[in-house]
Structure formats: structure tokens, C-alpha cells
Amino acid sequence: MADADLEEVPCNMCGSSKPRAHKLFSKNGLWVTRCRKCHLVYVNPRPVQSRLWERYSEEYFTKEYLPAYGDFNPEANLSRHMGILNAIDRYRQTNCLMDAGCAVGFFLDAARRRGWDVCGVEVSEYAAKYGRERLGLNIVNSTLEDAGLTPGSFDVITLGDTLEHLRDPAGTLRAVSRLLRAGGLAYISTPNFNSLNRLLFGRRWGVIGPTEHIYYFTPRTITQLLTKSGLAPTSVTTGSINTYHYLRGNVDEKVLKVYDAIVRRARPLVEPLIRAFRIGDGLEVFAIKRGYVHARPSSS
Ligand SMILES: [Zn+2]
Secondary structure (H helix, E strand, O other): OOHHHEEOOOOOOOOOOHHHEEEEEEEOOEEEEEEOOOOOEEEOOEEOHHHHHHOOOHHHHHHHHHHHHOOOOHHHHHHHOHHHHHHHHHHOOOOEEEEEOOOOOHHHHHHHHOOOEEEEEOOOHHHHHHHHHHHOOOEEOOOOOOOOOOOOOEEEEEEEOOHHHOOOHHHHHHHHHHHEEEEEEEEEEEEEOOOHHHHHHHHHOOOOOOOOOOEEEOHHHHHHHHHHOOEEEEEEEEOOOOOOOOOEOOEOHHHHHHHHHHHHHOHHHHHHHHHHHOOOOEEEEEEEEOOOOOOOOOOO
16 A cells, blocks of 8 residues: 555554554554553554545445345344344333444344334445435434434444444544433444454454454453443453354464364353453443433432
8 A cells, every 4th residue: 555545643542652552463564553551453554534435335335245144134134133132122212223334224224123213324325325225224424423413312322343444433432422312322343352363363363454444452442442432331242253254264274174173172161261251253342321310319
């Protein structure tokens, strides 16, 4: 990538500049670095906005995103999102749910089927149009910060595999906090930089993709960033690990076979350890917007 297409950025969490970042490894000609002060992992220098957003083209959605989901099937879509839909149900007050980085809006469609008033924001013009025209959804083609939404109006805001793509995750989380009602819920899923796969295979773990994933979080850094943004994490967990997905093609096939066989054999033992040490592939976070005013009985 030409120098003109790259920009240097300070740490998004603590504001420290480049000399305070430790280079971890390079991939696709870009450096993945870790802030020495707050340990946030990020790509620096990184592609400028126009280069980052090129990725979310019509071609990406028609050739990669949509084929990965198969033909759109409302029932299958609803069942795929059932876990998260069940978890958020008890937060209904305004009945408004927003998905930031909603892509074509499959999650929004599932939430709507569960009775939520839904809207989405999406920077890909193609994806936003697809969701509006084919699924009849309210999707704003914008970043969350610029979408012109009403503060304090949402019960739930979701960011599914979005945060790692954003140019200013701290700014977006502050916007999430502003848009949620007091006591409302933010739900975030994002890759786990502390996953066993990353610890074992480093940059060969396919999730490491500095041309589009420009931030990488651990249970500790996601907790810190949310807290700084006015959101109080109530649950930070990881799922399990996948021994093939995102490794095949990057790691020697023989090594992968042995690794897969070991993990599969030891699954009953390994699984609880992965969850206990939070070294699964993906982070799943629930956080509450602070600012609940508890009614106090009058002392008089
Ligand atoms: Zn920092």
C-alpha cells in the first residue's frame, strides 16, 4: 500500500502516540502494534478511510458475504440469532433496537420478527440499499456517530463483528452510550486477540487481517474501553475455538490435522478451560448504560 494511503494514529483508548506502541508482527505490509500503556492492539500506520471502505463494495457482498449465508431464509435466520434475541428480551421498554454495522440487515430482520422496532446503520451503500429494498428495513447509510439518531431512545444496541473494523471504536462506543436509554444494553461480538488460535499461530490466524480488522481486543481491553465510554460490562465471555476455520490455508495441513485431533479428543477437558481462561475465538460482551437513577424512599 502506498504511503499516501496510510495514516498514523494515536492509541484510541489512552491517546498515547506511536513511540509508546510495541510492534507485534506485520502482515499484508502493515504492522499490528500494542500500546505499552493500556495494551490496546491496533494497526499503525493503517489504511486511510477511503481504502478501508473500498472493501465494503457490492462485489464483497455479492461474492463473499451473501454466499456465506446461502439463500436468505427467514426461519433459519431467526433460529441462528435466537440466543442473542432471548438474552436481550428483558430490556424492552422503548422497544427500539439498533444494529450498528448491520450489513444487509439479517439480524435486524430476525429482531423484527420478535416484535422489536428496528433500525440499522451501515457504511456500505450497497448493503444498506439491499436491506432497505429487499428486506424493507430502516437502514441509514452512515456511521453511527453521523446517523442523526435520538439520544436515549434505544433499549438495545448491537455491534456484531463490527468494532474491529471501526476507525474510532472509542468514539462509536461513546455514541452507543449516548443513544441508549439509562439501563439499556449494548451487545458486542468481536474477535478475541487472546484466543488460543492467535496465541499458537500468531499472524497466521486468519482473523488477523490488518487491511480490514484494524483493532483487536482482549477481555481486559474491551472491558476498559467500554468502562471509559460510560458502559458497564456485565458479562465478558468467549465461545470455543475452531481448529480449521481461519487456519486452513495459513497453517501447514499436517500440523492442523494433529492440532484438530488433539483438541477433539480432549474436548471435554479443553472446553471448560477455554471458557474459564477466555481464550476462545470470539469475545461476547454485554454492557449496561450507566446512569440508572434509583428511586429512594423519602426520609421524612
Ligand atoms: Zn493506549
